[in-house]
Amino acid sequence: MTPAVEIDGVTKTFGPQTAVDNLSLVVPTGTIYGFIGPNGSGKTTTLRMIMRIFLPDRGTIRVLGDESWHAAKDRVTYLPEERGLYKPMKVKDVIRFYAELKGMVAPQAKIAEWLERMELAHAADKRVDQLSKGMSQKVQFISAVVSDPELIILDEPFSGLDPVNENLFRRAILDLRKAGKTIIFSTHNMAVAEQLCDFVFMIYKGKKVLDGTLDAIQDAYGFDTLRVRLEGGSLEGLDGVDKLTDFGRYQELRLNRGADPQAILRELMRRGAVRQFEQTRPNLHDIFVRIADPKDE
Amino acid sequence: MRKILTIAKREYLAGVRTKAFLVSLILMPVMMGGSIGLSALSKKLDDTSEKTYAVVDRSPGGKIAAALEADTVLYNTVIIKDPATGQQIHPALKIEVVPPSDGSDIAIRQQRFELSERSRKNEIEAFIEIGPDIYQTRTDPNPESAEDVQAVRLQSKKPGEGFLGRYLERRINDAVQRERFARENVDPAKLRAIQQPISLKTKGLTTRNAQTGEIEDAADEKRLANFLLPGVLIGLMFMVIMFGASPAMNGVVEEKSQRIAEVLLGSVTPFELMAGKLLGLVGIALTTAAIYFGGGFVAASRYGLTDSITPELMVWFFVFLTMALLIFGSIFIAVGAAAQDVKDTQTLLTPVMFFMVMPMFAIGPILMDPHGKLAVICSLIPTSAPMILVARQSVPPGVPLVQLLGGAAIVALTTVACVWAAGRIFRVGFLMQGKSPKLKDLARWIAKG
Incomplete structure (x- = not known):
């Protein structure tokens, strides 16, 4: 099957700054692909290049098998990080406007369906400037997906949502994947990325530093983390421990290469009462921090 | 084209539904009818005892x-x-x-x-x-x-x-x-009887009818109409351009600051977006002009001045108005796209406004001699030609056809050039944040895209 997006050797510079550096990436059709990376690392630039809002200086980008701009534009939709809606317009009118821009004819039924699905039917006749932030975000999301696009690009779709609405968005995104759509979304919420993404891609200082399934990425780091709860003793000064992070209810110990977890367990039992001892792989948050903030290591 | 029309439709409906638009429409008859109404009212209020x-x-x-x-x-x-x-x-x-x-x-x-x-x-x-x-x-x-x-x-x-x-x-x-x-x-x-004043009839030139071969007398020159009509047409054109272009420019600044730009550019090319906005602007402005023109015609008919408003003049008025709207509208939209806020637009618009108001300054001497050198020169300057040519055309016998067609061609070419250049500024400026561009930046964007 043709990949939804193929990025090959793409570089984009703004003046002296290289935003994306020789990036190659393949997004398979029908998957959820998470883009992670610190602020200013090149995520949004990459998304904008996929949308052809920016053109790459070097390299090629094929979207839904097409390299030309016009061929795929109506089959691709984009929800930018900064939400943009015409404030004086009614909810149903603004969604209709975006649907018509994507070539939909008589989209009223589809709009009503999505408003119902996102629990927003009661606000159809409200003006956008009368909506709460969460409601505006729903309107923006519906505007992006109502035209039934094949590729959906969402830049920070979960930012600012309460847990209820976050679940609503999560369900909607999973439903879209079930319907065969490809979803690319960028996020700073590592837990969401872990739960939703089939693939995770991390960009740092314009370069790709991670790309693959979550399992494959975690496997690359191995079982080098101990999750420990110790009562009556200190975790300081343990042999074979590279870094200690206190999460309050438990502490996380990252092991040096070749360190023996059993020896550490014996030492912990000597120091106090061990209530929790779990050997695990680093989560996405840890991996992100290890890459993006080495001084914190 | 479908996307351009979708954007144009939204722009048009958003424009004509604003309070500012309705106020401008109400203000016109109020201003025109105000003096008539006031004089009627004052007559009613007069003491007749x-x-x-x-x-x-x-x-x-x-x-x-x-x-x-x-x-x-x-x-x-x-x-x-x-x-x-x-x-x-x-x-x-x-x-x-x-x-x-x-x-x-x-x-x-x-x-x-x-x-x-x-x-x-x-x-x-x-x-x-x-x-x-x-x-x-x-x-x-x-x-x-x-x-x-x-x-x-x-x-x-x-x-x-x-x-x-x-x-x-x-x-x-x-x-x-x-x-x-x-x-x-x-x-x-x-x-x-001895002191009876002479009757001075000022007329255009006598012509020969090309079809019948008959020599036809020139129509009487209406001094009031010849003085009033050109001024009214220039004023109307200026007002309609400002009413159309300024809100469109502010709308672009707003879209940019509220990040609507990125959403739109996810669906359309920058040129399609600008063209849609431009079409919407022209639609709003022509609606305003048609209403004002209609109101003006009614007012003129009260004073018997409608003879001077010929179908030919109306066609030329709307043709030149459309081209002027495309020229100034595209420039205003490009300025909106380049600016970071409304304050920036004022700086960038200063040289544009000079060209816009130039015909207003020239109209006095041009009315004194509608076919003199100054009138001809101003008719060949693309930014002043639409207003000046329409004003001159309203004074019999009108502008020589060569000048009219030459002026129209120059304006049409300028329209194409302005829309092209504005499109290039729009493409770069619309997504640019945080830096107020200078005129030399705009020139660079036009040159390099």
Whole structure:
């Protein structure tokens, strides 16, 4: 099957700054692909290049098998990080406007369906400037997906949502994947990325530093983390421990290469009462921090 | 094209549904009808009750007071009424002839005081005192320097002549002149015939009808229309461009600051977006122009000036207005895309405004000589040509066809160039954040894209 997006050797510079550096990436059709990376690392630039809002200086980008701009534009939709809606317009009118821009004819039924699905039917006749932030975000999301696009690009779709609405968005995104759509979304919420993404891609200082399934990425780091709860003793000064992070209810110990977890367990039992001892792989948050903030290591 | 029309439709509907648009539409008839309405209202509010004017006629024979008294019949039956409606619009008039006191200074002063007292008590509106030597012609023609004996005094609580004061002045003048003619044995009718002013008819050039071969006389030149119409057309064009282009520019600034730009550019190319906005702007402006033009036509028909508004003139007006809208509209939209906020737009628009108002400064001399060198030069400058050519076209015999077509071609080429350049500025500027561009930046964006 043709990949939804193929990025090959793409570089984009703004003046002296290289935003994306020789990036190659393949997004398979029908998957959820998470883009992670610190602020200013090149995520949004990459998304904008996929949308052809920016053109790459070097390299090629094929979207839904097409390299030309016009061929795929109506089959691709984009929800930018900064939400943009015409404030004086009614909810149903603004969604209709975006649907018509994507070539939909008589989209009223589809709009009503999505408003119902996102629990927003009661606000159809409200003006956008009368909506709460969460409601505006729903309107923006519906505007992006109502035209039934094949590729959906969402830049920070979960930012600012309460847990209820976050679940609503999560369900909607999973439903879209079930319907065969490809979803690319960028996020700073590592837990969401872990739960939703089939693939995770991390960009740092314009370069790709991670790309693959979550399992494959975690496997690359191995079982080098101990999750420990110790009562009556200190975790300081343990042999074979590279870094200690206190999460309050438990502490996380990252092991040096070749360190023996059993020896550490014996030492912990000597120091106090061990209530929790779990050997695990680093989560996405840890991996992100290890890459993006080495001084914190 | 479908996407351009979708954007144009949104822009148009958003534009015509704003309060600013409705206010501008309401303001026009208010401004145009205001003077008519006010004058009608003031007529309604005028006091039409009977006013008594006391007349002290010191002239020999007291003929003037008698003449005034006789005139009141005509006044109170005919002049007092609006000829169109037959309704009374002026106060009724009663003349009270008061025998003059003796000619001594004290007696005259005493009589003036007594009549003033009666006026203060509202027994009379005013009093008129006709000097004893009123029939003698003055050596000094300046009426201000005349002595009381050779003048007519009008005294009242409310200084100022008012309608009745002016009417009585004319009647007294007539009566005095009748007496002077009689004394000199001059037939007044004959004298008026001799003094009848000439009739100056200003016309265009006589032409030969190409189809019939007949030589056709030029139409009469209507001086008022020739002066008024070009100014109105230029003013209307300027106003319509500003009403259309300014909100469109502010809309782009808003879309940029609210990050709507990125959403739109996810669906359309920058050029499609700009073209849609431009079409919407032209639609709004032409709607405004059509309504204003219609209102103006109705107003002109009241004064019989519609002969000058020919179908040809209307076609040229809308053709040049459309091109001017595309030129200035695309520039305004590009400025909106380049600016970070409304303050930036003011800086960037300064040179544009110079070109926009240039025709307003030139219109005075051009109206004095609609086919002179200045008029021709301004007709060839692309930014002023639309307004100047339409203004000149409204003055018979119009602009020579070569100049009209040449000017239209120059404006059309400029329109294409402006839309192209604006598209390039728009593409770069619309997503640019955080930096206020200078004019040289805009030039670089046009050159390099």
